[in-house]
Amino acid sequence: MIPDFLKKFESDLKKYEREFVRIKAKPRKEKLLEDNLELTDSKFLGFPFFPKEKEYPKDKSGKPMIMIAQLNFEQIPKLEHFPENGILQLFLSSTDWYDEDSKIIYHSKEELSKQTLADFSFLSINDYEEMPIYKLHQLSFEKGIDKGGSEDSQFDYLFDETDYWDFTESLNEEQEKQFGEYFDSMGHKIGGYAEFTQSDPRDYNAEQRNDIQVLQIDVDDHIMFGDSGLGHIFINKENLIKKDFSKAYFYWDCC
Numbered sequence: 457m458i459p460d461f462l463k464k465f466e467s468d469l470k471k472y473e474r475e476f477v478r479i480k481a482k483p484r485k486e487k488l489l490e491d492n493l494e495l496t497d498s499k500f501l502g503f504p505f506f507p508k509e510k511e512y513p514k515d516k517s518g519k520p521m522i523m524i525a526q527l528n529f530e531q532i533p534k535l536e537h538f539p540e541n542g543i544l545q546l547f548l549s550s551t552d553w554y555d556e557d558s559k560i561i562y563h564s565k566e567e568l569s570k571q572t573l574a575d576f577s578f579l580s581i582n583d584y585e586e587m588p589i590y591k592l593h594q595l596s597f598e599k600g601i602d603k604g605g606s607e608d609s610q611f612d613y614l615f616d617e618t619d620y621w622d623f624t625e626s627l628n629e630e631q632e633k634q635f636g637e638y639f640d641s642m643g644h645k646i647g648g649y650a651e652f653t654q655s656d657p658r659d660y661n662a663e664q665r666n667d668i669q670v671l672q673i674d675v676d677d678h679i680m681f682g683d684s685g686l687g688h689i690f691i692n693k694e695n696l697i698k699k700d701f702s703k704a705y706f707y708w709d710c711c
Contacts (some may be wrong), residue, residue, distance in 0.1 A: 476648025515549035603639030605649035685710025
């Protein structure tokens, strides 16, 4: 429900609302290198679905990468422009992920019926030491509506010609709390507005300005990118519609 002091902006703010999918990430009891979920399940960490005929991703030094996130779109509520099936994965280097040594891979629905890799003995416990996610998470999903975000450059609404942060300075303590809660863009999510600890990288690149957030991985008890940081996948709208994730990119920042 919109706070009373924002009522006069309500009709304009409606245009900025976006559907997104909230991710509930439940830590599992398995140890690293253990995964009792299905290979095709949506998850953070754990073993990936990977067709034997495809080349398993390796980092710049030739080491096998670690799967950080897997989204099976058949398990996820439908979002406009997003796939309705297939599996999307984010892999990071076990040694240089902070230099954005990453790979984003999409497996089509047709590929899911192919013979899959089942032996992951080429991964060792040491490969997980520097990972920003250090426990297997089982994922569940529910739809929500994002109202906006303080750091997302695509939320450029002006409140009486005043930007987000200048407007907060005109509010009392209770109003400022309600304002932050109403425009909260934090949490694990698919789509919607993005949260950053620093700034939105799309704001500095004209070609990326309208790119869509595919995935946001936030901080929790077993997840942290650097010092209280978040990880994201972004993609151009046309490529998202075409399911061409070869053009998607990973970004993270921290305090």
